Amino acid sequence: MxxxxxxxxxxxxxxxxxxxxxxxxxxxxxxxxxxxxxxxxxxxxxxxxxxxxxxxxxxxxxxxxxxxxxxxxxxxxxxxxxxxxxxxxxxxxxxxxxxxxxxxxxxxxxxxxxxxxxxxxxxxxxxxxxxxxxxxxxxxxxxxxxxxxxxxxxxxxxxxxxxxxxxxxxxxxxxxxxxxxxxxxxxxxxxxxxxxxxxxxxxxxxxxxxxxxxxxxxxxxxxxxxxxxxxxFIGSMNRLPGSVEAGRFRHGALELPLEGVPDGPAELAVRPEHLVVRAAPGGGAASLRRLTDYGTHRIIDLETSEGARLKAQVADGADLPQGPGLQLEPTAWAVFRNDQVIARSPA
Amino acid sequence: MSADTVAVRRRARRRPDWAGLGLGLALTLVILVPMLVVITWSFSNVWRYPSILPQQMGLKFWQATLARADVWSALVTSLSLASVVTLLSTVICLPAAYAFARLKFWGRDVLFFSFLAGQAFPKFGLLVAIAAIFLQLNLISTFWGVVLIQLVGTLLFMIWIPVAAFQAVDRRMEEAARDAGAGPLRVFWSITLPQAAPTIFSAVLLSFVGTFYETEGAWLIGAPQIRTMPVLMITFINNQPVIQYGAVLSVLLWVPSLVALVFTRRVIGSSTFARGFGG
Structure with a gap:
């Protein structure tokens, strides 16, 4: 005591x-x-x-x-x-x-x-x-x-x-x-x-x-x-380099609206379980590289059009098309600049 | 030595180890044969050239030797010298070794290597110089003079071996004891010393046996009053034309180291004993 x-x-x-x-x-x-x-x-x-x-x-x-x-x-x-x-x-x-x-x-x-x-x-x-x-x-x-x-x-x-x-x-x-x-x-x-x-x-x-x-x-x-x-350091985390332009974070075809953030370089951090992946008929931001089954969950490895590698947790994954044609939607994320958080997804 | 290396050694031992066997044989020839000859001499009443075996075996010279008062007084002198020197050396050297192993102080390394310097020069020259000093201090031909000179001879391994032993003790063990409430002295007594004990014991043993057999210092400083067993043996060999006296004394001289070795194997396993010598 x-x-x-x-x-x-x-x-x-x-x-x-x-x-x-x-x-x-x-x-x-x-x-x-x-x-x-x-x-x-x-x-x-x-x-x-x-x-x-x-x-x-x-x-x-x-x-x-x-x-x-x-x-x-x-x-x-x-x-x-x-x-x-x-x-x-x-x-x-x-x-x-x-x-x-x-x-x-x-x-x-x-x-x-x-x-x-x-x-x-x-x-x-x-x-x-x-x-x-x-x-x-x-x-x-x-x-x-x-x-x-x-x-x-x-x-x-x-x-x-x-x-x-x-x-x-x-x-x-x-x-x-x-x-x-x-x-x-x-x-x-x-x-x-x-x-x-x-x-x-x-x-x-x-x-x-x-x-x-x-x-x-x-x-x-x-x-x-x-x-x-x-x-x-804690958990597994995807880190995507990009930039903020006119209130939007951009990494290739991936865009996120941010409010009140000045323009400049930035880094998006999103966990595999917070990254929703969908098939995009008209071509998307990333392509499927590999699917790994861990028993309790499945992880897919992705590569963006900019060449960055990502991991995403999916329920099935077998329905996803090969090649470029995946759309990424982060559900919870943070944007960093100079080791500081400049924006976070609404809770 | 880790459990792995022991296992590796055991596995290696299954194949005939020719180099080891050859070395063993050579050692046997060099050590055991002369020992056997000396033992045979000590039990021969008559053994004249060119006979291979003694003409007459018996205890004649054992009885004659053991009946002499100077042999018994030399044995008592040697045993008490070896005991006193070992005890003093332990009391002086163990704390010093601990300090060398664990503390940082000014001149530590130079001091540490100075113990080697004592052994690096011709010993007899050094002894003569010391004898000259002892003469002025009235230490020549006294028990404590011999103790002092033999003490110097034990310093090297009574410091170097325990230093290695103390350094091998895991510091976390000492810290865990401090954590449990033990002060520095208690930690040394209850943790460090027992952990280092097998190795330190071998150093103490070396000190005892080494002192028991030490001849030059004992002779130069102790003569004529203090006569140890080895000094007496030299006198016998020089003065007596009969070989048997010397042989009996040699066999007598082996007794302490034999007893010590058997005792050591009982007290600590042979593997830990070997570790004491870095085996």
Whole structure:
């Protein structure tokens, strides 16, 4: 039960800036995902909250108390590392009990708390196992249990499922979400996987080169990306170069009416599921290249008369004619200029 | 060493490894044959040229050697020297090795390589110079003088091997321990040291055995008061026309390293032991 505040937090390594004046307020019980490509500063940010990196500027507050210079052992945070970082010379019980033993809790209480947290992550009776006798997923569960047993105010997860296979990742993701909900623990989750962020987060922070590109709920970040970077990084996105002339966006035969936008070059961003494709008897803006059936949905690859490639999600697709003769109708879109949104489809 | 490379090595071992066999045979000839000869000598009461086997086997020279008081006092001296030197070296070198492995300080690299410099020059010249200094400090022919000189000999591998061991410990493990509430000292004691232990143990073992067999320093600094087993053996070989005394002492000298090796294989698996030497 805690609130986390990052106040103009910055970190430079030599001449490179890893994080630049980053501010964020994480509410009590909220799960915030830091999403970005490698080198975007998301791990550095998390490590500053955990106390493993000293910020070069700004401050970290937990429940209003400044902890910027507090060493990790005296912070009410607990971290789950990407490599799980279990201590291989201790068994599962020893790993989880370590922090409680340091706090000099009575033996009986340590045993009961370790038992409870093992049950929470679905590993009852695994206490006596050695860590190398566990599968990758079980090891990561132990790492989560080791963090949770300390009852931290803030839980920090640094790409905890990156080394696991797809199936296991999805299952553990749900479990973590369940546990986080049940305990109501304030959580900061670092990932480079957009699906992970979309499915887990209350709010997503999209990071690029140490700056927040956009902060918002998953639906907001997905539907109304604030910058071309966010648009391209989350989900699949078609980007069409073109220009605005006399209140219309043009890319070849594709035209969109825009209101109150000055003329000049622009880029149209539209998701495959927001692009309706119809046969146009008189010849259209694009031609069909290929159809791929993914089981749950079908994707067609298109090429516009200008040579740009697009993807569109279709219900059937078999009825579409080969060759140039397709008409494109974006139902939800955004137009960017100089990394700024200049127009958006009416909601 | 990863599990993969172990598997690869095992697979490779199924084919006859002629180079390995040849090397093994050569090593056997060079090491085992002389050892067997020495052991045979120690149990021969009479063995005269040109007979291939001893004319008379027996424990005569073992009894004679073990009955001598100077042998027992040399054994006690050697064992206590090796123990004290190893203990001191551990106490001094492990924290230093940790500092080299984990901390950044001024002159770190130069200092690190200076330990190599100590081994890079002819040792005897160095020893004579040190002996001259020890003479003024009244350390010649004292137990602690020998401890000091042998301590210098252990520094190189008691620092270099543990540095490699500490550097191999995953930093995230240490961070996870800090995160769980352990201070830096507790992290070292509960996480770093146990993780590096197998490798460090092999360095400690090397230090003990190396000190036990060290001769030049012990002789130059310790003589005539401090007589270790190897020094005593040299005296025997120089003064006694009978080979058997030397042979018995050699066999006696092997005992500590044999015990240490067996003990090591018990305590840690042979694979982790090999890893200690970068295997």
């Amino acid at each position: 805690a609130r986390l505040t990052l106040n103009a937090l910055g970190k430079t390594f030599g001449t490179t800036t890893a994080v630049a004046a980053f501010s964020l307020d994480v509410k009590d019980g909220e799960l915030v995902c830091l999403l970005g490509p490698s080198g975007s500063g998301k791990s550095t940010l998390l490590r500053m909250v955990g106390g493993f990196e000293t910020p070069t500027s700004g401050e970290v507050l937990i429940d209003g108390e400044v902890v910027t210079r507090t060493p990790p052992e005296r912070r009410p945070t607990a971290m789950v590392f990407q490599s799980h970082a279990l201590w291989t010379h201790m068994n599962v019980f020893g790993n989880i009990a370590f922090g409680l033993r340091i706090r000099r809790l009575p033996k009986a209480e340590i045993a009961s708390r370790v038992g409870r947290v093992l049950a929470l992550v679905g590993l009852e009776g695994y206490g006596k196992r050695q860590t190398n006798q566990l599968s990758g997923g079980q090891q990561q569960r132990v790492a989560i249990a080791r963090a949770l047993v300390l009852e931290p105010k803030i839980l920090l997860l640094d790409e905890p499922f990156a080394s696991l296979d797809q199936h296991l990742r999805e299952r553990l993701r749900e479990e973590v979400r369940d546990i986080q909900h049940r305990l109501g623990i304030t959580t900061l989750f670092v990932t480079h996987g957009q699906d992970e962020a979309l499915s887990l987060a209350d709010r997503i922070v999209v990071l690029k080169e140490g700056r927040a590109e956009q902060v918002g709920a998953p639906a907001e970040v997905y539907r109304s990306p604030a910058t071309p970077f966010v648009a391209g």
